Amino acid sequence: MKTPIQINSRFPQMGTTIFTVMSRMAAECGAVNLSQGFPDFQAEPALFDAVHRHMREGRNQYAPMAGMPELRQAIVDKVAALYGTRFDVESEVTVTAGATQAIFTAVAAFVRPGDEVIVFEPVYDSYVPAIETVGGTAVFAQLKYPDYAPDWAQVAQLISPKTRMIIINSPHNPTGSLLSADDLDQLAALLRGTDIVVLSDEVYEHILFDGEQHASLCGHPALAERSIVVSSFGKTYHITGWKIGYVVGPAALMAEFRKVHQFNVFTVHTPSQLGLADYMQDASRHLGLAAFYQEKRDFFRELMAATPFKLLPCRGTYFQLASYAGLSDLPDRDFAEWMTREVGVAVIPVSVFNADGRDDKVVRFCFAKKEETLLMGAERLRKAFVKNC
Numbered sequence: 001m002k003t004p005i006q007i008n009s010r011f012p013q014m015g016t017t018i019f020t021v022m023s024r025m026a027a028e029c030g031a032v033n034l035s036q037g038f039p040d041f042q043a044e045p046a047l048f049d050a051v052h053r054h055m056r057e058g059r060n061q062y063a064p065m066a067g068m069p070e071l072r073q074a075i076v077d078k079v080a081a082l083y084g085t086r087f088d089v090e091s092e093v094t095v096t097a098g099a100t101q102a103i104f105t106a107v108a109a110f111v112r113p114g115d116e117v118i119v120f121e122p123v124y125d126s127y128v129p130a131i132e133t134v135g136g137t138a139v140f141a142q143l144k145y146p147d148y149a150p151d152w153a154q155v156a157q158l159i160s161p162k163t164r165m166i167i168i169n170s171p172h173n174p175t176g177s178l179l180s181a182d183d184l185d186q187l188a189a190l191l192r193g194t195d196i197v198v199l200s201d202e203v204y205e206h207i208l209f210d211g212e213q214h215a216s217l218c219g220h221p222a223l224a225e226r227s228i229v230v231s232s233f234g235k236t237y238h239i240t241g242w243k244i245g246y247v248v249g250p251a252a253l254m255a256e257f258r259k260v261h262q263f264n265v266f267t268v269h270t271p272s273q274l275g276l277a278d279y280m281q282d283a284s285r286h287l288g289l290a291a292f293y294q295e296k297r298d299f300f301r302e303l304m305a306a307t308p309f310k311l312l313p314c315r316g317t318y319f320q321l322a323s324y325a326g327l328s329d330l331p332d333r334d335f336a337e338w339m340t341r342e343v344g345v346a347v348i349p350v351s352v353f354n355a356d357g358r359d360d361k362v363v364r365f366c367f368a369k370k371e372e373t374l375l376m377g378a379e380r381l382r383k384a385f386v387k388n389c
């Protein structure tokens, strides 16, 4: 008889990401899936045509490790136009297999065993596993319900000689809150004179509402000189499944980033990079995104106003938080599962983004959906929660 191999798991406590759990449950239950963040509508045919053209023209072999020069140029031009900093095409931009890989690679490039990394909770779910995989320790600053604003005095107290990195995310997933120019100044003041690297997750950089301006670290010289800034084409062009993103940052940091990047992905799908480079030439495609999503946000909020959920502010991203405190005593995870099974609308429980599991009875809805999907979701909520309906 064969003895089965014994695995002493390196990650005995690690579960499955909530996005996979909830999307799977939504599919099993036939629920309207407003949980995992992805659009249910198509990108423009011009983008597909561009990729096909490059495939047919034979652009199908390895791209350079840092990314196709055409795409790096388009990224550098976009960043310069928006934030006023011109990164070097050769040494200061790298194309990645999405933002998740960029984040993991940046953490692996800078964080040594025993180092501390400051993150803000609710914290996007890939940050802490990346930190712990390389032997670092996550240290938690709080963005507190209901406004989720950073407390820089608390951050100052968390900085120690072991702090190697601080990870920020604006517009913020899951809360939809934003960092202001003043927040960036306060962060810069805290970091002055240290060797702490900033990893800035700006994947929702183009999705801000009501005329708000994105405070990119690219546009803050004191922070830009110590930062790796991450973005993702998945969010900007409605192609989350393509898994293509990029990082920009000063050459010295980028050289370290590439030491890891070259051996965990080496390089990213060539024809997609070329197609994206063509598609980026029309700036209205990213500049129009805020208005596009504001219409969806406003439409969804109006529908939700007819339900007893209490909507929190949503200043950016394509996520809407809502308190169900008046509706149920269930913990948010149970509530999200119950909603998926019994109401037929899948959502994300926000406590999963809190290290201590703090539960404010808030769930996250994704409104990157067709009108008909949002209508169907809202109709189910009304039936379940509004009397005489």
Ligand code: PMP
Residues within 6 Å of the ligand: 037, 097, 098, 099, 100, 101, 124, 169, 173, 201, 203, 232, 233, 234, 240, 243, 244, 245
């Ligand atoms: N960071 C944040 C804040 C996100 O919301 C996401 C995905 N939605 C990512 C990173 C990962 O992006 P990608 O799909 O490009 O890996």
Ligand code: GLN
Residues within 6 Å of the ligand: 017, 019, 020, 035, 036, 037, 038, 173
């Ligand atoms: N970032 C997306 C969200 O917040 C999901 C991405 C993923 O499934 N890893 O829903």
